[in-house]
Amino acid sequence: MKPAVLTGEYFMTGDVACAEGALAAGCRFFGGYPITPATEIAERMAIRLPHVDGCFIQMEDEIAAMAAILGASWGGVKSMTATSGPGFSLMMENIGLGICTETPCVVVNVQRGGPSTGLPTHGAQSDMMQARWGSHGDYEIIAMAPSSPQEIFYLTITAFNLSEKYRLPVLIMTDEIIGHMSEKVIIPEAKLIKTVSRPKPKGRKDRFKPFAPGPNGVAPMPAAGEGYNLHITGLTHDEKGYPVMAVETQAEMMARITEKIQRNLDDIIRTDSYLLEDAEIAVVSYGISARTSMAAVAEARKLGIKAGLLRLVTIWPFPEDQIRKLADRVKGFVTVEINLGQIHREVERCAGGKVPVFLVGHPGGTIIHPDSVVKMLKEAF
Amino acid sequence: MQDIPTPSKKQPCHPLDDLIRTDRIPHIWCPGCGIGTVFSACLAALKGSGINLRKTVMVSGIGCSGRAAGYVKLDSFHTTHGRAIPFATGLKLANPELNIVVFSGDGDLFAIGGNHFIHAARRNMDMTVICVNNLNYGMTGGQVAATTPHLAKSTTTPIGNPETPFNLPLMAYACGATYVARWTMLHIRDLTDSITEAICKKGFSFIEALSPCPVNYGRRNKQKPLDMLRLYQEKAIIKNHADPSTLDIDFEKGIILGKFIDLDRPTFIEQYDKIYRPSRLQENVSELNS
Numbered sequence: 001m002k003p004a005v006l007t008g009e010y011f012m013t014g015d016v017a018c019a020e021g022a023l024a025a026g027c028r029f030f031g032g033y034p035i036t037p038a039t040e041i042a043e044r045m046a047i048r049l050p051h052v053d054g055c056f057i058q059m060e061d062e063i064a065a066m067a068a069i070l071g072a073s074w075g076g077v078k079s080m081t082a083t084s085g086p087g088f089s090l091m092m093e094n095i096g097l098g099i100c101t102e103t104p105c106v107v108v109n110v111q112r113g114g115p116s117t118g119l120p121t122h123g124a125q126s127d128m129m130q131a132r133w134g135s136h137g138d139y140e141i142i143a144m145a146p147s148s149p150q151e152i153f154y155l156t157i158t159a160f161n162l163s164e165k166y167r168l169p170v171l172i173m174t175d176e177i178i179g180h181m182s183e184k185v186i187i188p189e190a191k192l193i194k195t196v197s198r199p200k201p202k203g204r205k206d207r208f209k210p211f212a213p214g215p216n217g218v219a220p221m222p223a224a225g226e227g228y229n230l231h232i233t234g235l236t237h238d239e240k241g242y243p244v245m246a247v248e249t250q251a252e253m254m255a256r257i258t259e260k261i262q263r264n265l266d267d268i269i270r271t272d273s274y275l276l277e278d279a280e281i282a283v284v285s286y287g288i289s290a291r292t293s294m295a296a297v298a299e300a301r302k303l304g305i306k307a308g309l310l311r312l313v314t315i316w317p318f319p320e321d322q323i324r325k326l327a328d329r330v331k332g333f334v335t336v337e338i339n340l341g342q343i344h345r346e347v348e349r350c351a352g353g354k355v356p357v358f359l360v361g362h363p364g365g366t367i368i369h370p371d372s373v374v375k376m377l378k379e380a381f
Numbered sequence: 382m383q384d385i386p387t388p389s390k391k392q393p394c395h396p397l398d399d400l401i402r403t404d405r406i407p408h409i410w411c412p413g414c415g416i417g418t419v420f421s422a423c424l425a426a427l428k429g430s431g432i433n434l435r436k437t438v439m440v441s442g443i444g445c446s447g448r449a450a451g452y453v454k455l456d457s458f459h460t461t462h463g464r465a466i467p468f469a470t471g472l473k474l475a476n477p478e479l480n481i482v483v484f485s486g487d488g489d490l491f492a493i494g495g496n497h498f499i500h501a502a503r504r505n506m507d508m509t510v511i512c513v514n515n516l517n518y519g520m521t522g523g524q525v526a527a528t529t530p531h532l533a534k535s536t537t538t539p540i541g542n543p544e545t546p547f548n549l550p551l552m553a554y555a556c557g558a559t560y561v562a563r564w565t566m567l568h569i570r571d572l573t574d575s576i577t578e579a580i581c582k583k584g585f586s587f588i589e590a591l592s593p594c595p596v597n598y599g600r601r602n603k604q605k606p607l608d609m610l611r612l613y614q615e616k617a618i619i620k621n622h623a624d625p626s627t628l629d630i631d632f633e634k635g636i637i638l639g640k641f642i643d644l645d646r647p648t649f650i651e652q653y654d655k656i657y658r659p660s661r662l663q664e665n666v667s668e669l670n671s
Contacts, residue, residue: 001660029475031467050657055474057649059467060500067464067497068471071440074458075475097461224456224472225436225479231402231451233459242405243451243459 002051005190012185014178015082017149018108019044020187021156022080026195027106028054029079031068033061033087036120037176038110041082062087066094069105073098074232076223078160078197082108084176085118085127088134095169096135097234099257102167102211102219104198106159109171110179113364123176124364125287126339131171132316138254140261142268143171143316145287149183155313161196162268166260167218173315175338177288177367201228211253212239217260261317270313271322275301279308281381282326284347285336286312289368293336296373305377307334315343323350333357334376338364356380397424400434402454409448411519413599413606415566415592419513420449422569422590423484426576427455437480440469442494444520445594446486446513453484463494466501469508477650480580481508487528488518491547495527502556502585504649509579509586512549515594523597530630534601551625553587554642560586561642563628565613566593568638575640584648591636612636 005024012020019041022030030049032042042058049056054077059065062083069079083091088109098105111127113119127134131143142162146152152174163170201208201220205228212219219239222228235243236250261268274294276282281300285293290311300307310326312319323346326333332355335344344359351357358380360373395401401424410416427434434455441450443462450457460468469481483490490498490512501508517535518524525535525542528549532541553561560579564572572590579586593599593609604612612632621639628637647655654662 029471031471050653053658053661055653056657057470057474059470060496063464064467064470064497064500067460067467068474070460071458071468071471071473072475073471075472075479077475079471079475093461094464097464223476224438224458225476227435228456229402229454230456231459232457233451234461235459242402 001053003190004052005193006187007189008187010185010187011182012149013040013180013182014146014149014152014174015040015110015180016044017153017185018082018156018172018174019048021153022106022160023048023052024187024190024193025078025157025160026197027078027080027160028052029069029072029077030056031059031065031072031079031081032056033059033065033083035084035087037112037179038082038084038108040179041108041110062090063093066091066107070094070098070101070103073103073105074224078104078164080106080108082110084110084112085114086116088127088130092134096137098169099135099139099141100234101232102257103169104163104167104221105169106156106163107169107171109173111173111175119365121176122365123288123367124338125175125289126342126364128173128315128337128339128342131173138258140258141171141316142166142168142261142314143173144270144314145173145312146178147287147290147311148178149181150185152178153185153187157193157195161194164196164198165218166264167198167221168257173287175288209239210241211237211256213256213260217256217263265317268314268317269319271319272311272313274309274311276308276310278306280306280331281308281334281377282330283307283309283334283336283373284312284323284343285309286315286343289336289338292368292370293373295370296377299370299374300377303374303378307377312343318346318350320350323347324352327351327354331355331381334360334373334380336360336368336373338362338368397421397428400424400428400454402452405452408452410445411596413593413595414445415515416446416449416513418566418569419511419572419590419592420452420484422573423482423511423576424453425573426580427482429573430577430580432480432580436478437482438472439482439484440465440472441483442485442489444486444489444518445515446484447489449484463489463492463497465489466494466497466510470501470506473507474650482580483508483510485512487512487514487516488526491549492527499552499556502553502558502587505557505559505584505646507583507585507648507650509576509588511576511588511590513590513592514549515592515598517594517598519594519597523594523601530632535598546630548625548629549589550587550628550641554625557585558587558642559584559644559646561625562640563589563591563638565591565617565636565638567610567613568617571638584646
């Protein structure tokens, strides 16, 4: 056995840092399938998991990988998978099962250009709406976007903690650029890392209801083999887990799986800012594009443009309040993202027509240069 | 949901009632359907096998047979269409102590889930897969399946099936299953014995259970509810250890039943522990010695 937390200073890629973050969070099962640019996460887990008495398996496809991590989670183990666009599409079916059955797990999407096979080796941020709505039906999801290898280490831990606390799949929406870039990553001592595990039920096993919400809207979760005779189904089910094909049960179940997120937004949503306090123009960005935006904001300030950056760390649930508050005091927004305006439309929606919202987007394949953001800041306002 | 009172001691109970979620009865299966018989053989086998039922999990996919997970009073998972096997793989790898029974239908396991079946068999993932083969998609009203006989009628092959069906035991064997048997729901004792053997055996076990679907298959193929059972009785040829390549289902010539394959090779977990987690293997040995 080797330590799960490799305390020290490293020069590490985002993909490897993600795997190390998962191990530090207590992940002990990885079901994977190779895909550029996420393969390195699986490769790292294949090496490292047996060191910590965990298990790695390369499944036959991403559908199976996603199914396996749900099974492992009900087996009582923290589990994850990692993929890119085409695999993310295949995982949508069982991400829905994870949401419906309130199963904690973490799914990493190292985004590349799409649609279809797209640009396997070039980055994009164009799966952001798929992350929100990709599986059929209404639901809430948690998705986060790291901006550096160091941050992906920490956010992967946060992703596990949130998934365990709120019992749902949590998505890390990173990109090829972060995944493949090497930077300094500091892994702290194990005792400094806060990890959360799903609460276990107490009391009589025959009366336990695996979907009866607790105080924070979430039910405690036993594992298979613990004597609860669980029944878990992707059909609409009551608090006991039994399928009930009724309008009322559908409404109750939907309330459970959406309100546990909607009522805990302050606990879930994370944002960061740069020179935003006195800003007249708010640049809204996330992931690798937030770094572009930060450079652009610094440059704009030199030119006398009072720009500031709101960096979205949590993308879903969308930080609506933060945008709405800014809409009351700034002259306008500029959204910066490597797609044709997915989060841009969310910013527009929350700005509510009070101020203009501009997009600096790119169809994918390369990082957005800060000059294009500066140009927009100069010309649009 | 309406609570159904538990029967008092005076009322006669079915001997398998303790393995059934009686509060979910009545079940959804149609009159004349054979799934209930296969299900009850499975429950009898679980009970008779002597395995720790607290550590036993049933996993199903989608379809009529997939509903079994909803009636068994064990930890049970009703997953997505075709995905019971990979879900069960995750469960088993997370907790190798669990006994895994996958109970599902032919459409679920061999059309949409075919890829998962062949890979779990190749890996020799330690689980028992029971396939209720009713020759069509019953839940959706009788469409052609990967098991529908050539020329048989279904709602999506209105004049007759142009395709050739799978020989399921051959596929299981070719992919690496270490236990392969086929029975019909009429051969209830043999079926129960086979399921018991499979549950107690390490490795990937596969049992095909032929079962009538009078409402959706029989009705379109000029078979009255009892006709299929008569075929099972008259056309059954019990031939243990038959060559898997001879097991195509031919209702004219005969349907070969029996236990075809029973061999040993290391399971995925045994190989993984040996190569990647030798410390776990040593722990197991010391547990056995203590």
